[in-house]
Amino acid sequence: MIEKLYGKNINFLIGSGASFGMIPTLSSNYVDLIYGDLTIEEVLEKNKTDEDLQNIVYLYYYHEILKKGYLEISEESTELKEKYEEVFKNYQKLLENLINLLQRESYQKEKRINIFTTNYDLFFEKVADSLVGKYEFYFNDGSSGNITKKLSMxxxxxxxxxxxIFDNFDREIPIINLFKLHGSVSWKYVNDKNNKPHEIKVEYFETEGNYPKNLIKEVSNEEIENAKETIKNNEDLKNKIKEVKNELFEKFALIFPEKNKFENTLYQEFYYQNLRQLSYELEKQNSILIVFGFSFADEHIAEIVKRACNNPTLNIYIFCYSLDTKNEILNNLKLEEFPNNIKTILPEDNENIDFKIFLKKLFEVNSKIESDNNE
Structure with missing residues (x-):
């Protein structure tokens, strides 16, 4: 399908499915007889008054999502190291193919691709570093500065x-823009009173020694009830777990999985600017949005994409992990059927579209695209 990309304003929307294998997705195994299967966001929303449950889930969230997002793998963790290398290579192939695509673009077309992601992890950043010197490109994460970096749109x-050497020609360098819509584990808030309230530093957030061991392996009724029993008569442990949530909100520059996620941050302006940029890009002439590993459970992003479908020159290609994913995305977008400019790429032969198959379908010339509403 690569032939569809040349000469277009190319945008990617990458979700947690891309890092799966190393970083868990935000859906959970929580099952409730009243509410049915819930995501972490829904668990927190349905149990607003249960402080212990809230704090336990945030402890889980730190250990299983955020901490793993630093991608610091010890040599002893052989199995984890293998998973990391597999996911890393997939991201690497994606960026390499995008750089090559931009290098082959005509001089009339801007050599720029935008990647919007809701992931907190550092795969894109680490992969971009690994390609420095191998390719001539500029990886732009929105930061400026050298020692202390600050983000700005x-x-x-x-x-x-x-x-x-003699300034006798100009050749545009390929640029890959990375927009981290929900923040990054490498971002922290700037507390300097002279800075604007939404400024954020690109800097590792130190967490050593501050957090108790995780009490649950999955967000389920049984696991949470067992954890509650563990902390029931242990006030010291209970207070430490409570501190996790408070410290996450205070120092991590992240949008957390809550229904009122944008109301709970004083720094929402920066995130709204990121969302507006996604909207602007999709409203441009001859734009393409390629979606992978994302189910549109985020209502803000779903609304932007739905509205953008009014652009008659926009084409959206959604790669569905499984056959069920298509219906899940329809439901999350609150649509009965997809408009003509959304094409769903479905799995073949009872397989799932994982990262490797996604890369194959995307970058092979004239690759077969299975879709109920294909053009």
């Missing part, structure tokens, strides 16, 4: 050129 609006 204005940093995305750049063009970079390579000139000859």
């Amino acid at each position: 204005k940093n995305y609006h750049k063009k970079i050129y390579h000139t000859g």
